[in-house]
Amino acid sequence: MDLTTPVDPVATTLLFREARESDLPVLVALMADDRLGRARENPTLPLAPDYAKAFQAIAATPGNSLIVAERRSVVVAFCQLIVIPYLSRLGQARAEVESVHVRSDMRGQGIGAALMAHVVALARAQGCGMLQLTSDGSREDAHRFYKRLGFKATHVGMKLPL
Secondary structure, three states, rough: OOOOOOOOOOHOOOOEEOOOHHHHHHHHHHOOOHHHHHOOOOOOOOOOOOHHHHHHHHHOOEEEEEEEEEOOEEEEEEEEEEEEOHHHHHHHHHHEEEEEEHHHHHOOHHHHHHHHHHHHHHHHHHOOEEEEOOOOOOOHHHHHHHHHHOOOOOOOOOOOOO
C-alpha cells in the first residue's frame, strides 16, 4: 500500500484533528481496548491526574502532537506524532509515530491505514525524511499491518525500565 495517496473511501469518512484535553477519556479507553492495554491503562473515571499532566506536556512540546480520527463526531482512533531533529542523515528531521490505537470494533476497516497516511502527510509537511515506530514484540497483527503499509523492520528496539 502506498501511504502517499489518499485511502478511499474510508479516509473520506474520517476527520483528522489534534486531540483536545476533553478527548482524554476516549483516548485512555482506546489504549485500554486490547490485551496489553488492559494490563497497563486505567480508563476508570475520573481519570488518574497523570493522564492530564502527560497530555498537557505533549501539547506544550513543539513537534509533539496527538492526532485523532473521528467518524461522525466520534473518536475512533488516535496516535502520537513526534518530530525529532536529528544530526544524522545530513541533519534531516524524522518523525516517530507511537501509541497507534483503533477502536477494536472498527479494526479491519481501513481506519488505521487512513490515520497512518494522514500522519505520513503531516510528517512530510514538517520536513521529515523518515517515519519510524516501535511496536510491542507480541503484537503480530500490528506488525503485519505496518509491513503492509511499507514499513520495514530494520532495527532492534530495546527498552530499559526506569
